[in-house]
Amino acid sequence: MARAVRSSVRARFATAVALAVALPLTLAACVSGNPASQDAPEQSGDAYSGEVEWWTINLQKNYGPDIQKMIDAYRSAHPDVTIKWVDVPGQDITTKLLASIASGNVPDAVNYTSATTGLFAGSMADLNKYFSAEELAAYAPGLAGPLVTKDGRRIAVPWYNGGTSLGFYNSDLLTSAGFSTAKPPKSYDDALALAKTYHQSSGKAATNFMAYSNVVQGNDIALLSEDRTKAAFNTAETVALLEKFKTSFDSGAIAPGSLGANQRELPQSLENRQIAFNPLATSSTLLNVEKNSPAVYKSIAVAPPVSGKSGKYYLPGQQVFGIPAKSGNQAAAAAWIKFVTSSEQQLALCKLVPIYPSTLKTLEDPFFTDISGSTPADQARKILRDTFGNSVDASLGSGNDEQLRELFDQQVRAFMSGTKSAQQALDAAETAWNSALAKGK
Structure with a gap:
């Protein structure tokens, strides 16, 4: 084909x-x-x-x-x-x-x-x-x-x-940060540390991933109660996670455009070289880089996505x-x-x-096991195969997942832009979720 x-x-x-x-x-x-x-x-x-x-x-x-x-x-x-x-x-x-x-x-x-x-x-x-x-x-x-x-x-x-998410790293740009393709970030803390190092060495934004609902979930924090009737994310652990990202965002290590509502068209991207990596990108990101920026595509190193302590990789x-x-x-x-x-x-x-x-x-089958190529696309296919065993469906089962996630992400943007504290943002998101969930009963 x-x-x-x-x-x-x-x-x-x-x-x-x-x-x-x-x-x-x-x-x-x-x-x-x-x-x-x-x-x-x-x-x-x-x-x-x-x-x-x-x-x-x-x-x-x-x-x-x-x-x-x-x-x-x-x-x-x-x-x-x-x-x-x-x-x-x-x-x-x-x-x-x-x-x-x-x-x-x-x-x-x-x-x-x-x-x-x-x-x-x-x-x-x-x-x-x-x-x-x-x-x-x-x-x-x-x-x-x-x-x-x-x-x-x-x-x-x-x-x-x-497939799960993937980590994409511009190895040319990351040379100044001491990045090794053999040791890509494994955890969210690793990714934030790399972002800090790159920003300090280059003065530029390193990444555009943000502590939205998928990142909170990826850190093994439950978003919904077990019976799926109430929000479960309003915890001290989530506050700490958001504040960690706020520090990175305020420093300039995380690109300002990461707060954009359309995550498919962020102003700072791998394609335009205004960020150096994304540790939690959709697989289609690589297709866009290959199509729109062939030179960048050649420098992309592919790695498994970052994960929480559970080692789970979440499918969207x-x-x-x-x-x-x-x-x-x-x-x-x-x-x-x-x-x-x-x-x-x-x-x-x-x-x-x-x-x-x-x-x-x-x-x-050999179709998946015998992948001999070395292009970024070949690397991605191998990693998607290898991470399959730890893949988990990230769907919430609420019946209205997309709306709930957007309600959460809106409050994250409010916190990152300085109009609310982390706790105020989580309180507002919790109220919005519980109201939406109650209406859906």
């Missing part, structure tokens, strides 16, 4: 995740409560007959023939099953699924994002009925684990993801499959999902699209 197409696909993946988490409040109110606890339609009970209406996100345009081959292969083995494939634009999936649930006319198997699991949890069937413990063990625990509700219901299984979200509770052909839907998410089918998809699987066995 041409590089341009692969790059655009990853960009669309990120866009789909971002757009799909928007909460259409009117429709959400229509499906509030716990529909999954109501009587489900009468089931055929046959795993290999009837029609399975299957919804995906943004695959038809570029991969229609490939997906159709997968469907044809399945039907060849199970001729009594019909797969009705419906591909939905990323920006429409949440609204379309909410509308279908509200009307009772639901798909049998649906692809949605883990950021919206809290929104749809009450409307999904419990997949523990259809997946054995052995079958579930095929998925990475850090990806499958968050898809279980507090009462033990499995509302989805993982499909694919865009993942694509998952669920079965609406009002589906009348759940057994057949489950059988189809098992096929689509099998290690073999995930490998085939990963060869088409620059994504990463949810099944452990897929990463054992």
